[in-house]
Amino acid sequence: MNDFTEAIPEQDAPSQDRITSRYICTANHGFAPYAQEELRRLFGAVKSTLLLPGEVFLATLEAEPQEVSRKLGLHPPVFLRHIQPVDFQDTGGLPALERLAVYLSRRPELEGERVSLQVRKGTSSFWEDSPGELREWLQARLESLDAEFTVQDPARVISVYADGEALYAGISRPEDNLSSWNGGMIRFRKEDGQISRAKFKLMEAEKEFGIPFSSFRNALDIGASPGGWTSFLLERGLKVTAVDPALMHESLRSHPGLKILRKNAGEVKFRENEFDLLVCDMSWSPKLMAKLVTGLLYSLSPGGTAVVTVKLMHKKPMAVIKEIIAMFEGERMQIQRAKQLFHNRDEITLYMIKY
Ligand SMILES: C[S@@+](CC[C@H](N)C(=O)[O-])C[C@H]1O[C@@H](n2cnc3c(N)ncnc32)[C@H](O)[C@@H]1O
Known part of the structure; x- marks a missing residue:
């Protein structure tokens, strides 16, 4: 059930030593403010920075990742379409991408797993080619990792967001992202003779x-x-x-x-x-x-x-x-x-x- 018919969970007073976790959050264009409001209702104060106006924002939540997944599972949001953790942040550029490859190739939770590598770019990005090319570039750097790269039923998702002069990445289970699709963008092929996009x-x-x-x-x-x-x-x-x-x-x-x-x-x-x-x-x-x-x-x-x-x-x-x-x-x-x-x-x- 969504939160609209339920009482808003009570929040504890914010404290300096509370555990926080960071996410890139995505909503349909123009609806990011409502996704932010949904997060505020669940987690209290949300520090957020817009990455793509109206659509994508970087949020710091006062909860650890397990708690974030648990609460989002209990209170599925209406407007927050996709959420991906930020465990790695660096400046943009090739050296940062090389550091990301080293970071990922040492992550024990990826060992022996089926892994989906999902890459997105902001409207401007240090990576000038397509997100698909960035995915291929990164995957080629992860050859030493004992993981099977797949889009079907992965056990883990590596999410990468290359924005302006910054690089963000994180590892999660697909169910923790609210959608197993990259950025929650589920695509269907238009059929011949399809009557409407509806x-x-x-x-x-x-x-x-x-x-x-x-x-x-x-x-x-x-x-x-x-x-x-x-x-x-x-x-x-x-x-x-x-x-x-x-x-x-x-x-x-x-x-x-x-x-x-x-x-x-x-x-x-x-x-x-x-x-x-x-x-x-x-x-x-x-x-x-x-x-x-x-x-x-x-x-x-x-x-x-x-x-x-x-x-x-x-x-x-x-x-x-x-x-x-x-x-x-x-x-x-x-x-x-x-x-x-x-x-x-x-x-x-x-x-x-x-x-
Ligand atoms: C967005 S379109 C529906 C598209 C459709 N679901 C599809 O997949 O092709 C909305 C439709 O609602 C119809 N509509 C609006 N008011 C209506 C009403 N009071 N009774 C019946 N149909 C109505 C319009 O004529 C219009 O064809």
């Missing part, structure tokens, strides 16, 4: 929240046009009822598993418990969206799942999210996760189950 949001929700979409049978898609989400659900073998006054993409119109209702969501009626999945990706004010969707929740069977995007509309995001969550919770919806996915722009995604 489809990536549902694909990411499937991976991020572990939603077993193929296990559902009958889905309601509200605000479905042009049909990216609908096409994803049809591919997972579901029957779909798509509601939208706008046209669905022509490639979907004669699909046998699809019923299209060219209507406003406020005008449609269904049988009770008709669906076991409800999704909604409506470009609408969040309160009106929540009113329309909660008005249709009678058609979602108990135990059914809902995935809904909440547009933040440049308002106070924390307050908007709290209000929308309260509206759903008042209608027998249990919030599983609220998260700004990498593919969410000015919105977050709510994953809920009806009880």
Whole structure:
């Protein structure tokens, strides 16, 4: 569960001799201040320096790494997309990179492990070539290390951030980074004939929240046009009822598993418990969206799942999210996760189950 519906944990008074740890933290563009606020709520005072305005910052937290992982696991953040430890910091330049290679090749926790080497650059960096080339350069220097470099299921991640005239690096377990993807940037290949980029949001929700979409049978898609989400659900073998006054993409119109209702969501009626999945990706004010969707929740069977995007509309995001969550919770919806996915722009995604 996220922190929006919970009491903010109490903080001890800051002290000079408290253990601190440092991280490079990443949020979607423009949302770093909210990620900083989430960290403040969990760890008290956060000393932070912006590395990429609105997006990436270096934070010093008053907790040791195990405590940071534990608290982030208990209170998954909405806006903090990725966090990587800084165990090594140096000036930029080749000598610093050589020192980093020596440091890494002596790390016992990497010995005999499957290791992913993730490299990012700031907008300006002493390393002028691509991050991929820096990764190759570094990996070649780590030949003496008895480790298997891989992107699949690593046991450890080496995260490197080359920014301006500084070099930061750290080693962690992938689950401690909030995302096993480099910087939390989960990428999907655009398919031929893909109807909309919106489809990536549902694909990411499937991976991020572990939603077993193929296990559902009958889905309601509200605000479905042009049909990216609908096409994803049809591919997972579901029957779909798509509601939208706008046209669905022509490639979907004669699909046998699809019923299209060219209507406003406020005008449609269904049988009770008709669906076991409800999704909604409506470009609408969040309160009106929540009113329309909660008005249709009678058609979602108990135990059914809902995935809904909440547009933040440049308002106070924390307050908007709290209000929308309260509206759903008042209608027998249990919030599983609220998260700004990498593919969410000015919105977050709510994953809920009806009880
Ligand atoms: C961002 S698009 C949805 C994209 C879609 N999820 C996809 O994957 O292609 C938002 C859609 O919500 C629809 N919409 C907005 N208000 C609506 C309402 N009251 N009832 C039904 N659909 C609505 C719009 O017509 C628009 O097609």
